[in-house]
Structures are given as structure tokens and as C-alpha cells.
Amino acid sequence: MSYAADRVLSLLLLGLAAFIAVQAHQLDVPFSYDPVGPKAFPMLLAGILAFLSVILFFRPGPGQSWPTGALLLRLVSVLVLLGLYAWFFTSAGYLITTAVTVAVLAWLFEAGTVKALITGPLMSIGSYLLFTYALGITLPWGDWLTSVA
Structure with a gap:
């Protein structure tokens, strides 16, 4: 069984999480209706995606064919x-x-x-x-x- 596909996917998703985090960090709104601001939700999603990507890298599923x-x-x-x-x-x-x-x-x-x-x-x-x-x-x-x- 090959775990390569899951590991490649996990690295791509980790890169996507990093991209989302950078883009969310660059959000700059002059005023906000809530104390958390517009950065919180995308940063939270980027963190969850990064966490699950790391789990997928270290615990891939059984290898499947492409x-x-x-x-x-x-x-x-x-x-x-x-x-x-x-x-x-x-x-x-x-x-x-x-x-x-x-x-x-x-x-x-x-x-x-x-x-x-x-x-x-x-x-x-x-x-x-x-x-x-x-x-x-x-x-x-x-x-x-x-x-x-």
C-alpha cells in the first residue's frame, strides 16, 4: 500500500492553509462591527485546515489507486x-x-x-x-x- 497520495494532498492542503492565513492577515478594515474583526474566521479555518493536514500527513489512510x-x-x-x-x-x-x-x-x-x-x-x-x-x-x-x- 502506498500512502504517497495522502501525503502529497496533506502538503498541498498545508500550503493552502498558509495561503489563507497570509491573505486573512492582510485584511485591513477601517472599522468593524464586532470586537474580533474580519480576520478571525478565515484564520480559524486556516488553523483547522493546517491541523487536519498535519494529521493526514502522519496518519494517512490505506493506499488507494489513483x-x-x-x-x-x-x-x-x-x-x-x-x-x-x-x-x-x-x-x-x-x-x-x-x-x-x-x-x-x-x-x-x-x-x-x-x-x-x-x-x-x-x-x-x-x-x-x-x-x-x-x-x-x-x-x-x-x-x-x-x-x-
């Missing part, structure tokens, strides 16, 4: 899709990018075309309402809508 064929294509598709989601998030807006992303993810994981097309918009609208009204978080409408107004 994915091939259709599974590898599906995993790469998910990575590309999430990258596109981040790229278009501000310009296309939360509702559209989330609806399309959720629909494609559902379809990739074999939910069926009709279920995917229903799930995408419902999840997008539901999560938008949750973030906006329950949590008070402002989400982007999209540059294409704000430039018209």
Missing part, C-alpha cells in the same frame, strides 16, 4: 467547474452562477437532467434568501445588471 477513466474525468470536471464559478461569481452574479454550478454538479453526479435543472435554481434562490435575509450577507447581483441601472 482514479482513472470516467471518475478522473468527473473529478477534473468538478475542479474546472468550481474554478469557473469563482471566475464568474462577481460578473454574472450569485444567482446565475450558483444555479448553473449546482445544476451541472447534480448532473455530473448522476441526478438526471430534469432533477439537475430543478435543483440548480431552487438551491440558488434558497441559499440567496438564507444569506441575504437570515445572515445579512450581501451577494453580488452581477456586473451585467448593475451596469444597466
Whole structure:
């Protein structure tokens, strides 16, 4: 059994945790509504990610073979899709990018075309309402809508 895959992943995740911590440390907000400030949550998440990465490095799971064929294509598709989601998030807006992303993810994981097309918009609208009204978080409408107004 080879533990190389888990150890490589743990090192990549440790690097990601360091990147998140550096970016969070550079956050500078002139005023804050709470005494903790905006740095606390990303720093906490970076710390948790770093801790779990170290655990994964020293206690990897049983070695598995790397994915091939259709599974590898599906995993790469998910990575590309999430990258596109981040790229278009501000310009296309939360509702559209989330609806399309959720629909494609559902379809990739074999939910069926009709279920995917229903799930995408419902999840997008539901999560938008949750973030906006329950949590008070402002989400982007999209540059294409704000430039018209």
C-alpha cells in the first residue's frame, strides 16, 4: 500500500492553509462591527485546515489507486467547474452562477437532467434568501445588471 497520495494532498492542503492565513492577515478594515474583526474566521479555518493536514500527513489512510477513466474525468470536471464559478461569481452574479454550478454538479453526479435543472435554481434562490435575509450577507447581483441601472 502506498500512502504517497495522502501525503502529497496533506502538503498541498498545508500550503493552502498558509495561503489563507497570509491573505486573512492582510485584511485591513477601517472599522468593524464586532470586537474580533474580519480576520478571525478565515484564520480559524486556516488553523483547522493546517491541523487536519498535519494529521493526514502522519496518519494517512490505506493506499488507494489513483482514479482513472470516467471518475478522473468527473473529478477534473468538478475542479474546472468550481474554478469557473469563482471566475464568474462577481460578473454574472450569485444567482446565475450558483444555479448553473449546482445544476451541472447534480448532473455530473448522476441526478438526471430534469432533477439537475430543478435543483440548480431552487438551491440558488434558497441559499440567496438564507444569506441575504437570515445572515445579512450581501451577494453580488452581477456586473451585467448593475451596469444597466
